[in-house]
Amino acid sequence: MLLLAGGVVLAAALTAYHLYAGGSQALRRFGLVGFLTGTRWDPALEMRFGALPFVVGTLLTSFLALALSVLPALAVALFVTEYAPPPLGGVVAYLADLLAAVPSVVYGLWGIFVLVPAVRQGELAVYLWAADRAPWLLPWLGPPAGIGVLSAVLVLAIMIVPFTASVARDAIRQVPVEQREALYALGATRWEVVRTSVLPYARGGIMAGVILALARALGETMAVTMVIGNTHQIPTTLFGPGATMASVIANEFTEAVDDLHLSSLVAVGFCLFLLAVAVHLAARWLLRRLSPGGTAA
């Protein structure tokens, strides 16, 4: 049995090792810093591989999606725990969890055929308006093609809502009933109780939920690949195309014939791995810092 449990550690060790080993050719060639800051990814002509476009793409899409998702996720958590009559609360909670059960490819499929056309309409409208009234905005907007960073951000935001919502829900539920009652007894409305006592008390758990959602967003592959446009340039516009670390691997891996190309892709994977570990550890530390009075949310 110890052997089996050791399998966990073995799996992790293999993960770290093989990612590093596989990427070592590229890393040795460009150096870790050079690799991360190199802006040119060119498997065709120059055989130069800099991962910065994908690092920027990953961070940009993930943080934007996170920002979009926090309020709706909190709203779901609050609705289920504080505002909804019991039968409705359970239903909403179940539906929110269902959001997490839909596979990434299905979101991608829906993204391509339903979301992107709608986004394209919206982008066109905004683009035309900006061309007329705010032309300084145009370079930040980019070509209103539908496929691009904005669509990826939207799909990501939809996908990560249930993670924050679920963890926040648990954290809010764990706030002791006396904390609420004491505030009600002072003459507070329900929203005042939530704002003054519940949310501050549960903030550790809520933060954990947010970080969890971030971790998911960073690694999300299929849906992003299908709607982001997959270019090698650093994304500088909202509507224009981009790529993330995960999406470039999915896109190019099976086509890569050159050893250096392959190794570079694995190196990108290694960087993603480091990023995921860093975010995870940061979450654990933050959780310990923010939990009040010994409450582990």
Next chain:
Amino acid sequence: MAIPAKAALEAESAAVLVEQAFGAEAADTAAPTLAMEARNVSVYYGQRRALTDVSLGIPARRVTALIGPSGCGKTTFLRVLNRMHDLTRTARVEGTVLLNGEDIYGPRVDPIAIRRRVGMVFQKPVVFPTMNIFDNVAVGLRLAGERRRVVLHEAVERALRQAALWDEVKDRLTAPGLALSGGQQQRLAIARALAVSPEVLLMDEPTSAIDPVGTQRIEDLIAELKHSVTIVIVTHNMQQAARVSDYVGFFLMGELVEFDETERLFSNPRDPRTEAYITGRFG
């Protein structure tokens, strides 16, 4: 204590000001009026009836204790007095409860306004862990919309003095609330309730989670407080009831069995059930 010059204490009645100027005894002359009066109050949780047809008057500026075995309805009755049952979906309250003459369950009455006039302290001392001591006491005032720092400072100091906690915390008002001991935390909770100058203070087994020394201090505090606030205290400790209260109500199985002056009820109970309880034959 000098009369505060500021209008910060505008919420307090003139009688209290008189008292502070001329001493507590001066206000305590004739038979006390009723701060609150319950008439035919029943409480249902869904189909189950938890309280049956309770009528009693809470004398002003006195301590009224509610005693009885577990599950007898004393806490249920206490929560009727500040409309806490509104928060429970399945609970239904029937009857009339008068606060200074007006029915708090009347059709256009705002429960939030009621809860500012009838405060509550709970069994477990409640400290808001993300706030410091000052904010913990001031939170009720802030919720009521008070923003002026001078007013808040004066009210917090007054409340902490009334709760006999000022001297212990005056140098560390910005320390986290959780830094206090159990007994101190409960007095903090009392200060918080007092900061909004309620007319009545409800206490639900306030010392059952506190050590004996802390309990003593809180009981002393109650004896002081009653000169400015009407107090209703639920306790399962008969000796405590005998020590601190002026009037006692004995509850059993959702009914008010007997209500009388403390001395009389404990030395000469009228109802045999009361006698059985206070002589320890059950409960």
Next chain:
Amino acid sequence: MAALVALGALAALLPLFLVLGYVVREGLGAIDLAFFTRDPAPVGQPGGGVRSAIVGTLIIDLMASVIGVTVGVGAGLLLSEYGHHPMAPVVRLVGDVLGGMPAIIMGLVAYQLVVRPMRRFSALAGSVALGFLMIPIVTRSTESALALVPRELREAGMALGLPRWRVIVSVVLPAARDGIVTGALLALARVAGEAAPLLLTAFGNPYLSFDPTRPMDSLPLRLFVYAISPFQEWHAQAWAASLLLVLMILATTLAARWVIRQRI
């Protein structure tokens, strides 16, 4: 304020209805018998189904479960029953971190581990990737299920004079069996929808195959290939495949709930 909260919750849930709605509507339109009984047809040819993908999904997921469940239950047992073992905190931390890994990373690892030495893509590689993904999930749920077994049960077993391992095998595990099965099913539901790791390992295969050492098709993979293709016919099949995939995952989740309900 209540209205705002309700509105926010609605905004969060709306996409769910939109996605599932389209999946059902478009998917139903494209499903027919051929969908289940035929392999993919060459580009441009009508007819053709996803038989190879359905079979492939079942085979790969089954093999992945073998890896995921054995290691995961073992780790869960260690954490729950031998919590004081020096390895325990290591296993816990590592399992935790592993659980936060993006799926594609596991695909890369399985590529290095299996595809490279074998010099070809294979179903085996795919199941290794998915299995690694399942391990942390199964570990966590197994540990929870074991923790729910009352202490008295263990003590009763020990009092009978049974050695520690025997108590675990004969008393604790059977008691926690339902919880463990539920956890395994939920982990399966989770990895059944993954395409990214399979892209790099199982690679996909338009021909029906039962050979684990050869490339194998899978529903999420085929869905992806069809979705990004320029062919109308394939788009329709992609919707149908997504409907099937969602139903399979739903069925697995319901089975998990059913198992746990049996014991209550």
